[in-house]
Amino acid sequence: MMDFVMAISPLVLILVGIIVLKMPAMKVAPLGLLYIIILALTYFSPADVTFQDTVSMIDGLLWKGIKEGAKIVMLVFSSFLLLNLMQRSGAMKQVQNTLADVTDDRRAQLIIVGLMVPIFLEGAAGAGSPAAIAAPFLVGLGFDPIVAIVIALLGDATPCSWGGAGLTTITGGAYLVDQGISSAALNSAMVGRIHMFGVFIIPFLIVMIAFGKKGFQGIIPYLFFSGLSTGLIMFVLSNFVGPEITSLGTGLLSIVYSVVYLKFVKIKTPEAYRYKGGSISAEKEGQTRRYSSFHALSPYLVLLIALPVVRYTVPFTTLITFGYIVWVDVVVFLCACIGCVILGVSMEGFFDTMKQTAVRVLPVLVTMGSLLTVSYVMQHSQTGMIQMIASTIADAAGQFYPAAAVAIGSAGSFITGTGLGSNIMFAPMHLNATSMLGLNPITVFAGQNAGASLGNLICPNNVVAACATVGVIGREGEVLKRTFAAFAVILSVYMLLSMVYTHMLFPNFGL
Structure with missing residues (x-):
C-alpha cells in the first residue's frame, strides 16, 4: 500500500496545488517536477540501478518533455x-x-x-486540436473563457477513443488483435456501445455547467434530440462502418441533423438565453470591416477542410515523421496565415498579432514541459509508478474488474494526456486479468478505451493547454473543479455499463 501511496503522490501534489491551494499551474508544475525527480532518485530507484543511470534517465526525459511541450505550445499558439x-x-x-x-x-x-465540432475535429486530426480550436472559438462567440474551456474539453471526452482515423482504437487495441482475441472492428463496436450513452448525457451536462438548472427552460426537447441523434450516429458508425470515420462522421452528421432540426423546430428561448448581437472592435485596424457570412467563416472553413484532407491523403508515416502533433501544428498555422489574407489583415497587423499571441503563450512551455516530464517519469519502466497505480486498483477489484478497467483507463490518460498511450500501456494487463478471472477481454478493453477517452477531460496537460488558448493562464483550478464534476458523472455511468456489458448483456461478445 505504501508503494501505491508514493506512486500516486505526485498527482495528489499537483491537484492539491491547483484545485485546493488555487496556485497557477505554472508554479505547481515545476514543484511537481522537482518532487518526482526526488522520488525517482530515492524511493523508486531500483537497487541494481546506479545514481548516474537515474540522472541520465531523468535528463533524457526532461529534454523529451521540453520538446514535446513545445509541439503542444505551437498548436496553442496557432489556434x-x-x-x-x-x-x-x-x-x-x-x-x-x-x-x-x-x-x-x-x-x-x-x-x-x-x-459536435470537437467530435468532428477529433476525427479530423486529434492531437489536442478539438479543445485548442473550439475553446477560443467559443470565447470569440462571447462565452465566458472558463465555461468555453470546460465545454470544449467535455465535447472531446468521447471521440478520443477513435481519434484521428481511428488511431486510438486501431493501434491502442492492437495487442488484443495480435493475440487473436479481437479485431479493430469488434473493439470499435463495443466502445461505441459505451460512448453512445456518454454523448447522450453530455448536452444536458453542458447546459447545466454553462447556465445552471434554469438553463433547461424550453430546450429539453432539443437536448434529447441532439444527444439521441449523436449517440445513434456514433453507434451506427462504430458498429457497422468502422473506427476510421466514427469521430469524423459523427461530428459532421450530428451538426447537419442539428441544423435541420433547428430550422424546422423552433426553440422557445427565454430572453436571458437569446443571442442579441453586440459589437466587437477591430483593434488597431481602424474600423470594423463588413464581411459576408461565408467570408467571415472562411478561415475556419479552410481549417475544417484542410485537417481531414491532409489526414486522409498524406501517408501516415510522413505525418508522424516529427511526431503526430506536428502536422496539426503546421496545418493550423498555415490556416491562420491564409485567414490573415482572406480577412484582409495588414502584414503589420498580422505580425503585431503574432507578437502579442507569442507573449501570452510561450510561458506555458515551462508548465507543459514540467507536466509532461512528470508523466514520462511515472511511465518509465525504471520507476514503474503508473503500473503500480493500475495494478493496485486491479488487484483489489475482483469481479468488479470491468469497472476498475474504466478507472484505470482514465488514470492512464490523466497522467499521459493521451488515450492511445493509456490503451497501449494497459491492454496486456487487462488481457492477463480477464484470463484469470474468466471475463470477456473485449468488453473489458472497451471499458479501458472509454475510460481513457474520458480521462482527457481532467488531464492537467490538456487543461493548461486549453487555458493558454484563451488567455486565462493561472485559472486552471477553476477549470478542473468543473471538469471533475462532469467527469465523475460520466465515469460512474461508464463503470456501470462496463459491468453490465461484461457480466450480463455481452459476456460472449466476439468470442
Whole structure:
C-alpha cells in the first residue's frame, strides 16, 4: 500500500496545488517536477540501478518533455493566433450573426460548437486540436473563457477513443488483435456501445455547467434530440462502418441533423438565453470591416477542410515523421496565415498579432514541459509508478474488474494526456486479468478505451493547454473543479455499463 501511496503522490501534489491551494499551474508544475525527480532518485530507484543511470534517465526525459511541450505550445499558439486575427478584423462578429441565423438560442449554439465540432475535429486530426480550436472559438462567440474551456474539453471526452482515423482504437487495441482475441472492428463496436450513452448525457451536462438548472427552460426537447441523434450516429458508425470515420462522421452528421432540426423546430428561448448581437472592435485596424457570412467563416472553413484532407491523403508515416502533433501544428498555422489574407489583415497587423499571441503563450512551455516530464517519469519502466497505480486498483477489484478497467483507463490518460498511450500501456494487463478471472477481454478493453477517452477531460496537460488558448493562464483550478464534476458523472455511468456489458448483456461478445 505504501508503494501505491508514493506512486500516486505526485498527482495528489499537483491537484492539491491547483484545485485546493488555487496556485497557477505554472508554479505547481515545476514543484511537481522537482518532487518526482526526488522520488525517482530515492524511493523508486531500483537497487541494481546506479545514481548516474537515474540522472541520465531523468535528463533524457526532461529534454523529451521540453520538446514535446513545445509541439503542444505551437498548436496553442496557432489556434490562439487564428482567434485573435478573427477578433482583430471584426470577422468574429459576423460569425456570431451567422450562427444566430441558424438559431438565436445561445444554449443550442453551445451544443453545436462545444460538442459536435470537437467530435468532428477529433476525427479530423486529434492531437489536442478539438479543445485548442473550439475553446477560443467559443470565447470569440462571447462565452465566458472558463465555461468555453470546460465545454470544449467535455465535447472531446468521447471521440478520443477513435481519434484521428481511428488511431486510438486501431493501434491502442492492437495487442488484443495480435493475440487473436479481437479485431479493430469488434473493439470499435463495443466502445461505441459505451460512448453512445456518454454523448447522450453530455448536452444536458453542458447546459447545466454553462447556465445552471434554469438553463433547461424550453430546450429539453432539443437536448434529447441532439444527444439521441449523436449517440445513434456514433453507434451506427462504430458498429457497422468502422473506427476510421466514427469521430469524423459523427461530428459532421450530428451538426447537419442539428441544423435541420433547428430550422424546422423552433426553440422557445427565454430572453436571458437569446443571442442579441453586440459589437466587437477591430483593434488597431481602424474600423470594423463588413464581411459576408461565408467570408467571415472562411478561415475556419479552410481549417475544417484542410485537417481531414491532409489526414486522409498524406501517408501516415510522413505525418508522424516529427511526431503526430506536428502536422496539426503546421496545418493550423498555415490556416491562420491564409485567414490573415482572406480577412484582409495588414502584414503589420498580422505580425503585431503574432507578437502579442507569442507573449501570452510561450510561458506555458515551462508548465507543459514540467507536466509532461512528470508523466514520462511515472511511465518509465525504471520507476514503474503508473503500473503500480493500475495494478493496485486491479488487484483489489475482483469481479468488479470491468469497472476498475474504466478507472484505470482514465488514470492512464490523466497522467499521459493521451488515450492511445493509456490503451497501449494497459491492454496486456487487462488481457492477463480477464484470463484469470474468466471475463470477456473485449468488453473489458472497451471499458479501458472509454475510460481513457474520458480521462482527457481532467488531464492537467490538456487543461493548461486549453487555458493558454484563451488567455486565462493561472485559472486552471477553476477549470478542473468543473471538469471533475462532469467527469465523475460520466465515469460512474461508464463503470456501470462496463459491468453490465461484461457480466450480463455481452459476456460472449466476439468470442
